[in-house]
Amino acid sequence: MTVALSGKEIAGQLEGKFPGSIVESGRDCIVVNSDSLLAVAAFLKDTQGLDLDYLNYITAIDYYDHFEVVYQLVSLEHNHSLVLKTRCYQRDNPTLLSVVNLWQGADFQEREIYDLMGIRFEGHPNMKRIVLWEGFQGHPLRKDYL
Amino acid sequence: MALKTEPFVLNIGPAHPSTHGVFRMRSTLDGEVIVDMEPVFGYLHRGIEKLAEERTYTGVIPLTDRLDYLASMSNNLAYCLAVEKLAGIEVPERAEYLRVILAELQRIASHLIAVGAFLNDCGAFMTPILYMIREREKILDLFDMVCGQRLTYNFMRVGGVSQDIPEEFLPALRRFVGQMPGFIDEYDRFLKENEILLARAKGVGILTREMAINSSAGGPVLRGSGVKWDIRKADPYSIYDRFEFDIPTGAAGDCYDRYRVRVEEMRQSVRIIKQAMEQLPSGPVRSEVPHLIHPPVGEAYAHIEAPKGELGFYLVSDNSIAPYRCHVRAPSLINLTALRDMVVGWKIADAIIIFGSIDICMGEVDR
Numbered sequence: 001m002t003v004a005l006s007g008k009e010i011a012g013q014l015e016g017k018f019p020g021s022i023v024e025s026g027r028d029c030i031v032v033n034s035d036s037l038l039a040v041a042a043f044l045k046d047t048q049g050l051d052l053d054y055l056n057y058i059t060a061i062d063y064y065d066h067f068e069v070v071y072q073l074v075s076l077e078h079n080h081s082l083v084l085k086t087r088c089y090q091r092d093n094p095t096l097l098s099v100v101n102l103w104q105g106a107d108f109q110e111r112e113i114y115d116l117m118g119i120r121f122e123g124h125p126n127m128k129r130i131v132l133w134e135g136f137q138g139h140p141l142r143k144d145y146l
Numbered sequence: 147m148a149l150k151t152e153p154f155v156l157n158i159g160p161a162h163p164s165t166h167g168v169f170r171m172r173s174t175l176d177g178e179v180i181v182d183m184e185p186v187f188g189y190l191h192r193g194i195e196k197l198a199e200e201r202t203y204t205g206v207i208p209l210t211d212r213l214d215y216l217a218s219m220s221n222n223l224a225y226c227l228a229v230e231k232l233a234g235i236e237v238p239e240r241a242e243y244l245r246v247i248l249a250e251l252q253r254i255a256s257h258l259i260a261v262g263a264f265l266n267d268c269g270a271f272m273t274p275i276l277y278m279i280r281e282r283e284k285i286l287d288l289f290d291m292v293c294g295q296r297l298t299y300n301f302m303r304v305g306g307v308s309q310d311i312p313e314e315f316l317p318a319l320r321r322f323v324g325q326m327p328g329f330i331d332e333y334d335r336f337l338k339e340n341e342i343l344l345a346r347a348k349g350v351g352i353l354t355r356e357m358a359i360n361s362s363a364g365g366p367v368l369r370g371s372g373v374k375w376d377i378r379k380a381d382p383y384s385i386y387d388r389f390e391f392d393i394p395t396g397a398a399g400d401c402y403d404r405y406r407v408r409v410e411e412m413r414q415s416v417r418i419i420k421q422a423m424e425q426l427p428s429g430p431v432r433s434e435v436p437h438l439i440h441p442p443v444g445e446a447y448a449h450i451e452a453p454k455g456e457l458g459f460y461l462v463s464d465n466s467i468a469p470y471r472c473h474v475r476a477p478s479l480i481n482l483t484a485l486r487d488m489v490v491g492w493k494i495a496d497a498i499i500i501f502g503s504i505d506i507c508m509g510e511v512d513r
Contacts, residue, residue, distance in 0.1 A: 002381035055362050057480075059460055059473040070460070072447065076359060076375050105362025107483050116195075131188035131512055140196055 003080040004028035005050075010082060014040060029083035037086050038097045044073055044082065045102050051075045052082060055103035058110065060117045062143045067094055067119055088119060098124040116141040153181055156494075160189055164267055164498045167508030171489075171497065178493045183486050190512040198472035203229050203304060203439045206472065211298035213474060214510040216259055219252040219289070220452040222302035227383055228448035228459035229304045233441035241306035241431045242385045246422045247319070248292070248301070249384075249450070250415040254326070255285040256453035257408040260366075260505035264405055265337070267502035268346045274333065281329055284322050291315050304439060306432030319423065326416050330409060338406075347402035351488045351500030354399055361484035364477045365455025366407040367504055371399035377451035384450075388425070389418045401503035408505070438467045447475075454478050454505055474513060478506035 004027070011025035014032075021036035032040050044052045052073035060069045071084040088094040098121035100106045110121040111130040118139035121127060129136060138145050153176045159165035168189035174182040194213065198206045210221040223245055230237065237245075259282065262275030286296045292311050293301040301308055337343055353363065358371035368375055376393045378386040394410030396403025441463040449458035455477025462471040481504050489497040 054359050056456070057362075057458060057460070057473070057475040059471075059475075061462055061471045076373060076380075079380055103362065104357075104360045105480060105483055107361075108479055112479075129188075131191040133188070140193060 001079075002074070003078075005080050005082045007082070010044075010050075014043065017043060023087070028081075029085055031085040031087065034086045034088055034096055038099065038102075041071070041084065041099050041102055044084065049078075050082075051077055053077075053103075055099070055105045056081070058099075058106055058113065060113045060119055060141075062117065062141065064143060065089070067117065069096060069113070069119065071099070093120065094118065095120045095122055097122055098127075100124050115139070118142060151177065158494070158497070160186070164502065166263060166502070166506065167511075169506075169508055169511070171501070173489075173494070173497070175494070178495075180489050180492055180494065180497055183489050183497070185482055185485055187482075187508065187511050190508045192513065194513045195472055195474060198469055200468060202467045203233075203441070203469065204437075206469065207302065208298070208300045211300055212509055213476065213513060214256075214452065214454060214457070214478065214507040215297055216507050217252050217256040217453045218297065218299045219248045219301065220256075220450060220457060222299065223249050223384075224448060224450045224452065224457045225459050226302045226304050227450065228446055228461050229439065229441070231448045232444065232446035232461050232463055233304070233439055235305045235435055235439075236433055237306050237384075238430045238433055239427045240310075240429045241433075243422050243426045244307050244311060244431060245302060245384055246386065246389075247419055247426075248289070248307075250418045250422075251285050251288060251319075253415045253453045254412050255282045257412050258282045260453070261405060261408050264401075264499065264502045264505070265343070267499045268343060270343075274337070277329075277333060281326065284325075288315065288318055288322065291318065303432060303435070305435035306430070308432070310431045316423065316426075319419070323416055323419055323423070327413060330412055334409065344402065346496075346499060347400065347405060347503070349398065349400050349402075350496050351401045351492065351503060352399050353484055353488055357484055357487060358399065361487075362480050363455070363484060364481060365451065365453070366404050366411065367455065367481045367484075369393065370396035370404035370407045370503075372397050377449055377456055381449070383448065389421045391417050401499055404503045404505075440465055440467060449475065452477060454507065454510070455481055474510075476510045476513060478508075478510040479513075482506060482511065 007025040007030045011022045011030050018036050021032050024031040052075050054074040056072040056074050058071050067088040074081045115129040153174050156173050159170040160168045170186040172184045173180050194209050210225045211218040213221045258278040262278035265274040293299050353371050355371045358368050391414040394407050443465050445462045447460045458475035460473040461469050464470040488500050
């Protein structure tokens with residue numbers, strides 16, 4: 001069985017290392033400040049004992065007043081997982097830092113989120129639409145796209 | 147005198163027999179050698195994730211059929227597991243067994259197409275794939291018996307399956323499981339040590355273990371690179387913890403290893419089906435589930451080992467009758483991430499088989 005790491009415990013570790021990075025922590029997830037996303041992600045990936053080296057999926061949800069971006073991280077070696085979330089409160093031009101340099105698996109998924117949800121990932125080498133054509137207006141997975 | 151050359155761009159696809167759907171490899175070539183490649187897709191994008199937000203939880207099941215249309219049963223299963231997790235719904239024993247039997251049959255059917263198409267790409271034009279389609283036909287007949295459909299089954303339901311299997315299903319299944327290992331042996335005799343296949347596939351398109359993990363590859367692509375990771379063992383869903391089976395892995399991470407992993411997995415699937423048939427209990431096949439499901443506010447992610455890799459559904463509920471958000475973790479899309487690194491440096495003809503060895507379904511890539 002894949003063990004879900006306790007969000008509260010990880011949040012405790014992170015709070016000491018990166019003060020102010022944690023917004024919230026739940027049973028199996030942590031919500032981090034979007035500014036510290038990259039530092040936290042690198043820490044989770046490279047810390048011995050955590051070794052969350054497999055980015056299972058990324059997705060984004062539109063909650064009208066903010067976007068939530070969800071990363072599920074897995075360690076194939078220890079068979080445990082953690083859900084990392086971050087929030088983006090801007091609607092006109094939401095941006096986040098790209099994790100593609102840590103996990104190549106983020107490449108197409110971040111482009112898809114940009115295409116369908118309109119969140120731009122800074123530092124991504126090829127940030128353009130992926131399933132819709134260039135010149136398409138709007139981002140269809142947003143709740144206000146009808 | 148040195149010949150003056152310059153790189154040029156060649157579009158392989160979107161409509162090309164070797165791209166297995168509408169997929170374009172925008173390749174930059176130096177002579178015949180690929181120096182850069184960008185996958186271009188989206189031609190089959192139907193907005194399934196958006197459509198799901200406007201349908202009831204049960205109404206999404208037919209949409210999932212149209213993701214990986216070579217493995218609709220697996221898609222049904224992954225989606226139903228996610229809704230069951232979200233709403234806390236139990237599944238009767240008999241339904242669990244039927245789900246396992248059908249999901250494993252689906253794995254064999256999907257791998258038969260994968261292996262056949264791969265051999266097609268290698269140049270063994272049409273002969274092997276027709277044999278594989280012959281066997282797959284028997285599986286489609288079995289599916290036809292249980293739900294009257296051959297491709298888009300819409301068979302599984304939240305809380306079980308839509309109906310019990312007919313009388314003639316089990317004898318036909320028994321016949322199929324009896325024949326299948328012999329069939330795998332038969333074509334292994336022709337292909338396993340085939341010199342042309344070895345020359346074309348061994349050492350070609352290597353995906354190292356590190357690259358496979360870093361690019362989030364899954365399924366036979368990940369296992370071909372030597373990572374022993376199978377959701378059925380790592381995070382058993384349904385009743386997979388009750389069956390004995392092995393996880394075949396490769397070593398080099400080349401096209402041949404991915405091909406071998408699929409062949410061995412078919413044998414393992416037959417093993418699982420045999421055990422499930424023996425243990426199949428009687429009883430109801432569907433628990434009492436309200437017509438309109440209102441899961442509590444929250445989110446759930448359920449995943450399965452689909453034929454092409456880890457297939458997961460991430461659902462968010464706002465307590466209404468439709469999902470607030472339905473995200474598909476599509477193995478075909480994510481397995482393509484490393485394609486560029488795998489084909490650069492190889493010739494066009496190799497790129498075709500490297501792409502074929504990943505085994506994708508465009509319905510799932512584009513959604």
